[in-house]
Amino acid sequence: MKKRLGTQTIYFENPPSITACATVVGKKESEGPLGSYFDTVIEDGLYGEKSWEKAESKLMRTAISHVMHKAGLNFEDVHYLFAGDLLNQCSGSHFAVRAFAVPFFGLYGACSTMAESMSLAAMAIDGGFAEKVIASTSSHFCSAEKQFRLPLEYGGQRTPTAQWTCTGSGAAVISDHLMPPYITHVTTGKIIDLGVTDANNMGAAMAPAAADTIAAHFNDTGFCPTDYDLIITGDLGFIGKDILKDLLKRAGLDISPVQEDCGCILYDKDAQDVHSGGSGCGCSAVTFCGKLMNDLRCGIYSNILFIATGALMNTLTCQQGESIPCIAHAVRISTKAGGHA
Amino acid sequence: MKKRLGTQTIYFENPPSITACATVVGKKESEGPLGSYFDTVIEDGLYGEKSWEKAESKLMRTAISHVMHKAGLNFEDVHYLFAGDLLNQCSGSHFAVRAFAVPFFGLYGACSTMAESMSLAAMAIDGGFAEKVIASTSSHFCSAEKQFRLPLEYGGQRTPTAQWTCTGSGAAVISDHLMPPYITHVTTGKIIDLGVTDANNMGAAMAPAAADTIAAHFNDTGFCPTDYDLIITGDLGFIGKDILKDLLKRAGLDISPVQEDCGCILYDKDAQDVHSGGSGCGCSAVTFCGKLMNDLRCGIYSNILFIATGALMNTLTCQQGESIPCIAHAVRISTKAGGHA
Numbered sequence: 001m002k003k004r005l006g007t008q009t010i011y012f013e014n015p016p017s018i019t020a021c022a023t024v025v026g027k028k029e030s031e032g033p034l035g036s037y038f039d040t041v042i043e044d045g046l047y048g049e050k051s052w053e054k055a056e057s058k059l060m061r062t063a064i065s066h067v068m069h070k071a072g073l074n075f076e077d078v079h080y081l082f083a084g085d086l087l088n089q090c091s092g093s094h095f096a097v098r099a100f101a102v103p104f105f106g107l108y109g110a111c112s113t114m115a116e117s118m119s120l121a122a123m124a125i126d127g128g129f130a131e132k133v134i135a136s137t138s139s140h141f142c143s144a145e146k147q148f149r150l151p152l153e154y155g156g157q158r159t160p161t162a163q164w165t166c167t168g169s170g171a172a173v174i175s176d177h178l179m180p181p182y183i184t185h186v187t188t189g190k191i192i193d194l195g196v197t198d199a200n201n202m203g204a205a206m207a208p209a210a211a212d213t214i215a216a217h218f219n220d221t222g223f224c225p226t227d228y229d230l231i232i233t234g235d236l237g238f239i240g241k242d243i244l245k246d247l248l249k250r251a252g253l254d255i256s257p258v259q260e261d262c263g264c265i266l267y268d269k270d271a272q273d274v275h276s277g278g279s280g281c282g283c284s285a286v287t288f289c290g291k292l293m294n295d296l297r298c299g300i301y302s303n304i305l306f307i308a309t310g311a312l313m314n315t316l317t318c319q320q321g322e323s324i325p326c327i328a329h330a331v332r333i334s335t336k337a338g339g340h341a
Numbered sequence: 342m343k344k345r346l347g348t349q350t351i352y353f354e355n356p357p358s359i360t361a362c363a364t365v366v367g368k369k370e371s372e373g374p375l376g377s378y379f380d381t382v383i384e385d386g387l388y389g390e391k392s393w394e395k396a397e398s399k400l401m402r403t404a405i406s407h408v409m410h411k412a413g414l415n416f417e418d419v420h421y422l423f424a425g426d427l428l429n430q431c432s433g434s435h436f437a438v439r440a441f442a443v444p445f446f447g448l449y450g451a452c453s454t455m456a457e458s459m460s461l462a463a464m465a466i467d468g469g470f471a472e473k474v475i476a477s478t479s480s481h482f483c484s485a486e487k488q489f490r491l492p493l494e495y496g497g498q499r500t501p502t503a504q505w506t507c508t509g510s511g512a513a514v515i516s517d518h519l520m521p522p523y524i525t526h527v528t529t530g531k532i533i534d535l536g537v538t539d540a541n542n543m544g545a546a547m548a549p550a551a552a553d554t555i556a557a558h559f560n561d562t563g564f565c566p567t568d569y570d571l572i573i574t575g576d577l578g579f580i581g582k583d584i585l586k587d588l589l590k591r592a593g594l595d596i597s598p599v600q601e602d603c604g605c606i607l608y609d610k611d612a613q614d615v616h617s618g619g620s621g622c623g624c625s626a627v628t629f630c631g632k633l634m635n636d637l638r639c640g641i642y643s644n645i646l647f648i649a650t651g652a653l654m655n656t657l658t659c660q661q662g663e664s665i666p667c668i669a670h671a672v673r674i675s676t677k678a679g680g681h682a
Contacts (some may be wrong), residue, residue, distance in 0.1 A: 129345065
């Protein structure tokens with residue numbers, strides 16, 4: 001008997017637990033509305049390193065070390081580590097994970113990576129292949145701007161549709177413990193590309209992928225939006241969030257009463273001047289591992305659908321005139337282990 | 342009951358089958374010793390596209406289309422596609438997979454990606470989450486040289502330790518069919534970095550990662566080298582292959598009677614002037630999906646250990662003086678489904 005529902009969704013017979021989470025963020029993120037939910041704040045973007053790239057690796061290294069400490073794990077207890085980031089060849093993760101003697105699967109899902117790593121971690125556990133797995137991702141404003149956009153020293157104007165790459169890393173221990181919250185379902189996205197070519201408007205590019213995955217989730221499972229306390233996308237930002245709401249309304253799904261976006265709540269819209277919101281792998285990672293995990297544990301939320309979204313272009317594909325392929329992966333998290341649709 | 346052996350190895354209760362494979366290679370690869378094993382040969386590196394990057398995506402798109410045709414699959418039959426490549430942000434895969442409406446997990450394991458994708462595909466199937474999964478990867482000599490080394494037009498001298506990035510893509514359908522060969526065990530690698538900093542000698546950098554994973558495989562399973570007809574690494578090349586043999590001998594393991602390396606057999610050492618051998622994600626992918634799959638089906642091999650190896654640096658980490666973190670993932674493939682250690 002396959003643990004499948006419809007075309008894109010799986011459910012877990014023994015839903016894996018999210019046992020512990022840890023977060024590290026930059027100063028700007030700590031000054032935003034979610035500041036109190038984060039474990040560690042770095043005051044300086046270099047974090048004691050000689051480059052932003054090395055600092056980004058240290059963010060992830062710190063988050064993973066911290067979550068292992070919280071969960072009381074040694075290297076030999078961690079059966080797999082799933083991680084990825086935005087840097088070329090995912091070097092942020094590799095130079096972080098190098099410090100840990102654990103079996104490693106490297107991922108690239110752009111800003112969808114946190115949901116991708118949680119999906120595969122949960123599959124490894126419910127499949128019987130592991131007891132404890134770590135899922136992690138990171139991003140850094142300075143390394144991302146340098147790699148994808150313009151030298152910071154140039155001081156270029158950002159467009160109104162641009163988003164601000166989060167400096168931060170989140171790490172989660174997913175395990176076979178019986179302790180809420182649980183990952184009960186995973187809806188894995190397809191690559192969707194509706195032809196958006198503006199790399200400064202990634203919310204518009206990613207919204208159709210989020211809509212596709214969310215619609216598939218409801219089609220596959222029979223759940224409806226009112227079954228959720230919160231349906232939260234990764235980092236569509238303000239523009240993408242509105243587009244997603246409209247796309248789903250046209251498909252007959254009204255998620256607006258429970259809709260939110262990590263990119264819209266990480267920074268203060270008025271005071272922090274991030275234009276269309278936050279972005280980067282770290283945005284959804286620290287929002288989930290910080291605020292959402294806290295609210296699930298405190299009973300504020302019982303059922304959430306977490307949909308991290310990724311824009312899968314690079315600078316060269318943009319220069320070659322290509323549009324932006326996007327993807328979104330959804331993970332259902334519930335304080336109850338049972339009750340698949 | 343977990344399906345685990347030792348610290349890094351899992352086995353499958355119902356070993357997934359490698360049902361079909363397809364390969365696309367460049368002209369040079371078709372002129373090498375394995376030329377007759379490949380399905381499709383492109384005569385021109387641009388493959389009718391306007392850039393090498395677009396050509397690389399077309400290589401993978403062609404391989405996946407072909408393997409779906411061989412296995413008689415439509416989009417809705419493919420439950421997951423696992424793929425990755427060497428280009429920044431894995432754009433080779435994304436622009437290939439965009440053509441296929443299937444749930445997608447993006448991976449980055451550098452040249453270890455074929456074994457990584459086969460590992461996760463097999464876990465998805467034996468875990469009960471899928472019936473048919475495609476694993477794929479690609480590389481292209483021109484896009485890799487342009488991105489990692491020097492403009493081709495510059496005509497730079499290659500060092501004697503350098504390897505030649507394979508132009509090619511392989512794709513495999515892994516399924517729950519009862520049809521040999523089967524994936525019976527997976528040993529997932531840790532990141533190993535012994536301090537090699539020479540990006541023109543990746544065989545030396547990767548050999549310790551291969552040795553670590555192979556030693557873990559034998560420790561975990563109780564198998565010994567004589568249980569295998571072939572122990573084949575991804576792309577250590579001639580220098581790395583010798584280092585691996587020596588490292589394992591020191592650890593009390595003599596694999597030399599059955600040792601081979603995809604990078605050492607893909608090109609003709611004397612006639613094709615590739616220095617230390619082949620490399621690139623495509624090297625182990627086309628060798629496995631072409632020659633090894635053929636030889637397993639023909640009964641030439643009954644049990645092989647396929648260890649794809651990856652060097653996880655990028656150009657920037659080299660410029661910043663970092664050493665090269667490496668990884669190797671091992672997959673045991675057998676014509677018999679039973680008999681885990």
